Amino acid sequence: MKEGFLIGGGLLVVGLLLQITLGPIDWSLLAWPVNLVLLVLVLAAVGILYALRRKVYAFEWMMHTGAAVPCLIFAATLTILMGLLPQVKGESVPWLSQMLRFWPFVLIWTWMMVISALAALNHLLRWKVREIPFILNHLGVVVAIVAATLGNADIQSLQLTAFTGEPEWRALDDAGMVHEPGLAIELHQFTLEEYDDGTPKRFASDITVYTEDGKNVRGTVEVNKPLKVNGWKIYQYGYDVRYGAESPYSVFQLVRDPWIPWVYIGIFMMIAGALCLMLFMAPKPMKS
Amino acid sequence: MSWDSFIWFALGAVLLWAAGAFFAWKEKKALVYLCTLTGIAVFFAFILGMWISLERPPLRTMGETRLWYSFFLPVAGIIVYSRWRYKWILSFSTMLSFVFICVNLFKPGIHSKSLMPALQSPWFAPHVIVYMFSYALLGAATVMAVYMLIRKDKTTEKEINLTDNLVYVGLAFLTFGMLFGALWAKEAWGSYWTWDPKETWAAATWLCYLVYLHLRKAKPAEWRTACVILLVSFVCLQICWWGINYLPSAQGLSIHTYNVK
Numbered sequence: 001m002k003e004g005f006l007i008g009g010g011l012l013v014v015g016l017l018l019q020i021t022l023g024p025i026d027w028s029l030l031a032w033p034v035n036l037v038l039l040v041l042v043l044a045a046v047g048i049l050y051a052l053r054r055k056v057y058a059f060e061w062m063m064h065t066g067a068a069v070p071c072l073i074f075a076a077t078l079t080i081l082m083g084l085l086p087q088v089k090g091e092s093v094p095w096l097s098q099m100l101r102f103w104p105f106v107l108i109w110t111w112m113m114v115i116s117a118l119a120a121l122n123h124l125l126r127w128k129v130r131e132i133p134f135i136l137n138h139l140g141v142v143v144a145i146v147a148a149t150l151g152n153a154d155i156q157s158l159q160l161t162a163f164t165g166e167p168e169w170r171a172l173d174d175a176g177m178v179h180e181p182g183l184a185i186e187l188h189q190f191t192l193e194e195y196d197d198g199t200p201k202r203f204a205s206d207i208t209v210y211t212e213d214g215k216n217v218r219g220t221v222e223v224n225k226p227l228k229v230n231g232w233k234i235y236q237y238g239y240d241v242r243y244g245a246e247s248p249y250s251v252f253q254l255v256r257d258p259w260i261p262w263v264y265i266g267i268f269m270m271i272a273g274a275l276c277l278m279l280f281m282a283p284k285p286m287k288s
Numbered sequence: 289m290s291w292d293s294f295i296w297f298a299l300g301a302v303l304l305w306a307a308g309a310f311f312a313w314k315e316k317k318a319l320v321y322l323c324t325l326t327g328i329a330v331f332f333a334f335i336l337g338m339w340i341s342l343e344r345p346p347l348r349t350m351g352e353t354r355l356w357y358s359f360f361l362p363v364a365g366i367i368v369y370s371r372w373r374y375k376w377i378l379s380f381s382t383m384l385s386f387v388f389i390c391v392n393l394f395k396p397g398i399h400s401k402s403l404m405p406a407l408q409s410p411w412f413a414p415h416v417i418v419y420m421f422s423y424a425l426l427g428a429a430t431v432m433a434v435y436m437l438i439r440k441d442k443t444t445e446k447e448i449n450l451t452d453n454l455v456y457v458g459l460a461f462l463t464f465g466m467l468f469g470a471l472w473a474k475e476a477w478g479s480y481w482t483w484d485p486k487e488t489w490a491a492a493t494w495l496c497y498l499v500y501l502h503l504r505k506a507k508p509a510e511w512r513t514a515c516v517i518l519l520v521s522f523v524c525l526q527i528c529w530w531g532i533n534y535l536p537s538a539q540g541l542s543i544h545t546y547n548v549k
């Protein structure tokens with residue numbers, strides 16, 4: 001396991017050097033098709049590491065639990081650090097206040113994904129039914145996290161404010177830039193219900209969505225119940241708080257995440273893997 | 289059902305659990321199951337009553353999650369008893385459950401009917417219940433770790449085996465809780481993971497238990513180090529559950545705050 005701690009330490013040093021020379025990571029650079037290129041490169045690298053495992057001892061070593069322990073310790077420590085230090089937005093802030101843009105953090109997590117992928121591949125290629133739990137857990141986490149990370153820059157998130165009876169097709173991004181998401185929303189009725197004590201019970205908007213390809217979709221959007229139209233998920237986001245139930249408009253959040261199917265595949269593999277973890281992977285109970 | 293009647297249900301349940309624990313020492317198996325399971329049923333009747341009268345699952349406030357924790361401890365206890373036959377496990381689970389019941393009696397919190405729209409989801413109950421069950425199991429694993437670290441060389445294979453099992457099942461439920469949360473977040477907030485302070489601590493906790501799991505595989509002889517990792521993991525778990533409410537880094541940032549007025 002010493003090797004693993006050395007590798008982790010090495011990654012920290014390399015990460016710090018990158019941080020000093022390049023500055024914090026700019027995730028928006030990963031937007032399509034850069035993320036696809038990166039994915040192909042990472043997959044190729046994993047394939048090469050695997051192919052050379054008999055020739056290079058270090059590559060063989062990487063796919064075993066001895067390598068996983070130090071890597072997980074580094075990842076846990078940095079994540080705990082992230083939890084202890086306030087994380088802030090903006091530029092020119094201390095490195096550790098933006099852990100997600102901190103090179104050592106990202107390198108350690110990448111290392112974790114690489115050895116998890118290698119271990120999964122190793123078990124996948126010597127296929128047996130009893131390898132399924134291991135594969136689900138290790139491949140599931142890689143699929144979910146890699147898709148989530150590489151896909152992040154491709155997520156579109158817009159805010160659309162629709163006044164009653166006036167179809168609106170323009171929406172704003174976080175920076176306040178106007179976009180046309182290719183659909184219009186007409187608000188028919190905004191509803192706000194309250195409990196007896198005045199706390200909000202339900203926000204809902206009765207809307208029609210008109211799409212560029214000629215669809216008219218009538219539906220109700222409320223918190224926890226988004227509407228899905230042409231790849232966009234439409235969420236109830238806000239209303240005019242000064243008018244409450246009489247709000248003349250409703251604010252929607254429109255989200256499109258092209259990588260989400262892969263994230264879901266990863267998550268469902270992990271759920272199945274966790275089920276296997278307790279049913280098949282836990283050691284047999286010992287009775288004296 | 290109102291919170292005022294809690295004391296009667298809790299008293300009944302604790303007495304039944306204590307009787308079950310007593311019969312475990314006396315090796316009267318049938319009576320152990322009868323008493324403990326009846327106690328669990330009595331306690332669950334109260335939870336169900338609260339659920340019906342509040343017209344929502346009682347999972348919103350800290351007090352309500354403690355209620356589930358007190359419920360799951362004896363559940364985990366009887367499962368461990370049925371598989372490992374430890375005489376002491378039910379005494380332990382009863383005592384720990386009693387502590388949480390007392391906290392709820394002295395600090396009941398506010399239990400209004402209102403459930404904000406963000407929490408009105410089919411994911412709400414599974415997300416929290418699965419987490420509470422996991423916390424109960426991992427709490428038991430922590431006690432085992434302390435016990436084994438104190439007894440050092442007297443530790444048996446059977447005790448290590450029990451600890452491993454508690455962590456495997458506890459970690460599985462921890463994973464369910466986290467992933468159900470991610471699936472729910474996508475429906476409620478539009479994104480499945482935002483590194484909200486609660487989520488960051490959930491990830492840290494999850495990674496710590498993964499360290500334990502992999503270390504036990506890689507170096508089975510190093511069970512003492514593994515026990516220490518369990519203690520660290522449990523501290524992370526507590527920070528994730530309630531500690532972040534007091535953590536400067538999470539003040540005003542977490543969207544996971546539902547019991548603050």
